[in-house]
Amino acid sequence: MSAEPIAFIDLQAQRRRLGARLDEAVLSAINEANFILGRQVAEFERALESFCGAKHAIGCGNGTDAIALCLMALNLRPGDAVLVPSFTFASTAEVVAWLGASPVFVDIEDETYTLDPAGLEQGIAAAKTANLIPRALISVDLFGQPADYDPIEAFCAHHGLTLICDAAQGLGASYQGRLVGSVGTFTTTSFFPSKPLGCYGDGGAILTDDERHAELLRSLHVHGRGTDKYDNVRIGVNSRLDTLQAAVLLEKLAVFPEEIAMRDRVAGRYQDGLADVVSVPRIRQRCTSVWAQFTIRVAASHRAAIVADLKAKGIPTAIYYPKPLHRQTAYRHYPCAGNGLPVSDRVADEVLSLPMHPDLDAKTQDVVIAAVRECVSKA
Known part of the structure; x- marks a missing residue:
């Protein structure tokens, strides 16, 4: 038995390795005292775009909100269906139900734990049997590995579904030469502390190449704002990436x-x-x-x-x-x-x-x- 307790995820070891630079980054943000959407948020979004090869990154409050915002951008409604894997954390399906739509559960591959493309047609059939309109598919890059995106993308194109890639566990991985974050209409991720890229609290982000969707998401995640915070042009939510968390993430993304x-x-x-x-x-x-x-x-x-x-x-x-x-x-x-x-x-x-x-x-x-x-x- 080891002399020291063995940690399941040792955040303190990372803290010892990166502590000085993280302290400096957080103190800088504190001294600037711009705690909501400070400069570090925009800097992190640009750095994340570069890292993932995506045109737009939008920071938000957490990974659950990231998926919800994407579904809000699609104007998901009661009577709509979203295909989701059953073998995942609840937030993947939870956000569909938030908006009054219905998750339709599909199976996974035995060896990779990610969506089984061979079973997706059955998901469409189940949705139609329940008199639901299939609108989107949420894949999950479970345990760090991307889903099998070539057949999933072909399936979504054939059925007119929007592909949302839930990369809460997969940011930093790659699929067939493509980086996670550059696949699908949207990629969402979480910066929960135990994630591969984690902050010191809650945080999340959405990646997309679609200019129109990016503009919509930037409005939705700040109360549906228009030209300023007192010009609300749509119903939105309050889900902003915190400046202090962005400061931490900038340093962690660098390594x-x-x-x-x-x-x-x-x-x-x-x-x-x-x-x-x-x-x-x-x-x-x-x-x-x-x-x-x-x-x-x-x-x-x-x-x-x-x-x-x-x-x-x-x-x-x-x-x-x-x-x-x-x-x-x-x-x-x-x-x-x-x-x-x-x-x-x-x-x-x-x-x-x-x-x-x-x-x-x-x-x-x-x-x-x-x-x-x-x-x-x-x-």
């Missing part, structure tokens, strides 16, 4: 490529050390992951015992996600594609995420790997 490489090395050590005893993540050819989580699969009948044994050894774990959305009380009455979502149901019983962050050193990781191997062999 983000280095941290992505560090995450990739951590993932490689896990794959080398565990691939012969558990199912480890598979990354598509010509794609990269930002490794928001390192998620293994174990036998459903053994998972609880393995989690308990690892906890006893001081190894923290997490289960993302123990219950798919279509099984949850708030969402079980919404339509599902096909005859249930068997892959989502199965993986929810098998997944197990291990400690993952860029500062996870090889010695500590060896402790984790040895513990996992021992606990799996005993199960």
